[in-house]
Amino acid sequence: MKIFNKITIIGVGLIGGSIGLAVKKRHLADVVCGVGRRVSSLKMAKAKGAVDIATLDLETSIKGADLVIIATPISLIPQYALKIVTLSHMMRKGLIITDVGSTKAFIVSKLEAILPKWIHFVGGHPFAGSEKNGVVNSSADLFVGAKTFLTPTRKTDKSALANLRRFWMAIGSEVVIISPKKHDKLVAALSHGPHITAAALVNSIDKKDIKFASMGFLDTTRIAAGDPLMWRDICLSNPDNIVKAIKKLEKKLTALSKAIRDKDTKVLMQHLEAAKEDREKIK
Amino acid sequence: MKIFNKITIIGVGLIGGSIGLAVKKRHLADVVCGVGRRVSSLKMAKAKGAVDIATLDLETSIKGADLVIIATPISLIPQYALKIVTLSHMMRKGLIITDVGSTKAFIVSKLEAILPKWIHFVGGHPFAGSEKNGVVNSSADLFVGAKTFLTPTRKTDKSALANLRRFWMAIGSEVVIISPKKHDKLVAALSHGPHITAAALVNSIDKKDIKFASMGFLDTTRIAAGDPLMWRDICLSNPDNIVKAIKKLEKKLTALSKAIRDKDTKVLMQHLEAAKEDREKIK
Numbered sequence: 169m170k171i172f173n174k175i176t177i178i179g180v181g182l183i184g185g186s187i188g189l190a191v192k193k194r195h196l197a198d199v200v201c202g203v204g205r206r207v208s209s210l211k212m213a214k215a216k217g218a219v220d221i222a223t224l225d226l227e228t229s230i231k232g233a234d235l236v237i238i239a240t241p242i243s244l245i246p247q248y249a250l251k252i253v254t255l256s257h258m259m260r261k262g263l264i265i266t267d268v269g270s271t272k273a274f275i276v277s278k279l280e281a282i283l284p285k286w287i288h289f290v291g292g293h294p295f296a297g298s299e300k301n302g303v304v305n306s307s308a309d310l311f312v313g314a315k316t317f318l319t320p321t322r323k324t325d326k327s328a329l330a331n332l333r334r335f336w337m338a339i340g341s342e343v344v345i346i347s348p349k350k351h352d353k354l355v356a357a358l359s360h361g362p363h364i365t366a367a368a369l370v371n372s373i374d375k376k377d378i379k380f381a382s383m384g385f386l387d388t389t390r391i392a393a394g395d396p397l398m399w400r401d402i403c404l405s406n407p408d409n410i411v412k413a414i415k416k417l418e419k420k421l422t423a424l425s426k427a428i429r430d431k432d433t434k435v436l437m438q439h440l441e442a443a444k445e446d447r448e449k450i451k
Numbered sequence: 452m453k454i455f456n457k458i459t460i461i462g463v464g465l466i467g468g469s470i471g472l473a474v475k476k477r478h479l480a481d482v483v484c485g486v487g488r489r490v491s492s493l494k495m496a497k498a499k500g501a502v503d504i505a506t507l508d509l510e511t512s513i514k515g516a517d518l519v520i521i522a523t524p525i526s527l528i529p530q531y532a533l534k535i536v537t538l539s540h541m542m543r544k545g546l547i548i549t550d551v552g553s554t555k556a557f558i559v560s561k562l563e564a565i566l567p568k569w570i571h572f573v574g575g576h577p578f579a580g581s582e583k584n585g586v587v588n589s590s591a592d593l594f595v596g597a598k599t600f601l602t603p604t605r606k607t608d609k610s611a612l613a614n615l616r617r618f619w620m621a622i623g624s625e626v627v628i629i630s631p632k633k634h635d636k637l638v639a640a641l642s643h644g645p646h647i648t649a650a651a652l653v654n655s656i657d658k659k660d661i662k663f664a665s666m667g668f669l670d671t672t673r674i675a676a677g678d679p680l681m682w683r684d685i686c687l688s689n690p691d692n693i694v695k696a697i698k699k700l701e702k703k704l705t706a707l708s709k710a711i712r713d714k715d716t717k718v719l720m721q722h723l724e725a726a727k728e729d730r731e732k733i734k
Binding site for chain 2: 344361371373382384386387389393400418422439441442448449
């Protein structure tokens with residue numbers, strides 16, 4: 169079920185590699201071209217069948233593409249957009265560009281400023297991933313059942329949005345259309361704040377004690393093993409929302425701590441029961 | 452490899468049921484007798500093969516036992532110890548009593564005060580479990596690879612400790628001998644604090660947003676679905692250590708939040724890298 173002729177994936181890590189595998193498995197494009205900075209990742213992407221063509225050269229990779237997915241770390245996305253502009257003469261009119269960055273307001277405003285109007289940019293964020301990075305961990309079904317956020321603005325081309333929506337649905341995602349601002353607030357609460365919390369939790373344990381950790385601790389802190397550079401980028405591009413999410417958590421923590429200290433069984437049970445009830449709503 | 456003739460398990464929930472299954476699978480006793488308050492749990496324990504005999508009558512269950520394991524919620528443990536004392540005439544001399552409560556200082560001091568000297572009490576805590584409760588979720592291998600804490604004091608009979616250690620090792624546990632006080636501090640950091648954190652995290656999310664949760668949030672908050680009554684008991688019997696553990700976490704959270712707000716890349720990276728490094732030390 170072909171949707172695009174040529175898809176170019178810039179950055180073949182966990183997400184870029186998984187998109188490539190997902191596209192190939194479902195025959196959504198004639199050609200998938202992977203471009204990146206590391207020969208080893210490109211070689212592995214080719215070996216895994218995530219891309220048909222692997223190249224270090226952006227110009228070659230973009231030629232003739234009708235969908236370009238920037239799947240690099242957040243901090244590199246604007247740079248790639250700038251490079252793409254210099255290659256405008258190589259590109260098809262109506263080319264769709266999207267990204268997979270975990271924050272959207274910063275990226276969308278940057279890219280809308282950088283890219284010419286005839287390139288159709290739509291911000292995106294597949295809400296999937298793992299504490300394990302790299303194309304080595306990529307999977308054709310990483311997005312199955314996961315939500316993918318698309319974050320249009322008033323400037324977004326409607327037909328490009330519809331095509332991209334169809335694309336993400338074809339690789340198994342449930343697509344959620346949301347504004348960049350609302351997206352960033354939502355994922356600060358559900359992902360960025362929890363990541364910072366998991367890191368703080370690990371850091372709060374005496375080093376000599378960590379070897380006694382049991383399953384509960386392992387689950388609760390699993391995401392703290394994520395790539396620090398990726399999380400640094402996320403924090404720096406969504407700081408206000410993350411700080412607010414942490415503040416909300418701190419309030420709940422303080423209330424629970426007070427109830428425990430005061431042996432206030434009623435308040436303690438209210439918090440524990442509310443948490444159980446809400447947690448059980450999701451699987 | 453028989454270690455005891457008759458083992459009595461008071462309370463056949465997840466832990467009690469799993470001990471029964473583990474004993475039967477490994478032939479560690481001639482008879483396992485389960486006693487409890489709910490006929491449905493006792494019936495299921497019998498049906499699952501976790502116990503040979505299921506009864507509502509403590510007196511019958513204890514007669515002739517050489518190991519009694521109190522696997523009830525923490526708040527009921529002292530009551531059962533008091534009942535056991537009134538049945539002293541039914542018991543073998545040298546009977547070993549242990550428990551599986553998640554906190555130890557409170558329970559050990561209570562039970563050492565209640566039980567006569569000729570009953571050998573040793574506090575215990577298998578550091579295993581799940582957010583899923585009840586004998587229905589019990590498993591013969593729940594303790595395989597898990598740590599079990601035994602918390603002797605100066606009053607503890609050495610031979611009883613050695614036998615109990617052998618028992619827990621036989622069902623797959625790694626046994627850690629530790630004082631009740633040190634135990635409570637350790638598990639406050641590694642289990643009780645993280646549980647409270649997971650609950651606070653769930654409670655900090657706007658109700659309408661929780662349906663967007665992805666895998667990271669699910670992992671981080673899984674334990675928040677645990678039994679509120681069990682966690683209430685834990686909190687009320689280990690409050691000081693839990694409050695201290697939360698305070699340590701709050702300090703780390705505040706530092707991270709400050710680094711994010713100030714866009715202090717260096718400090719942010721220090722925290723994220725330290726968390727990744729320590730988290731990767733455990734599997």
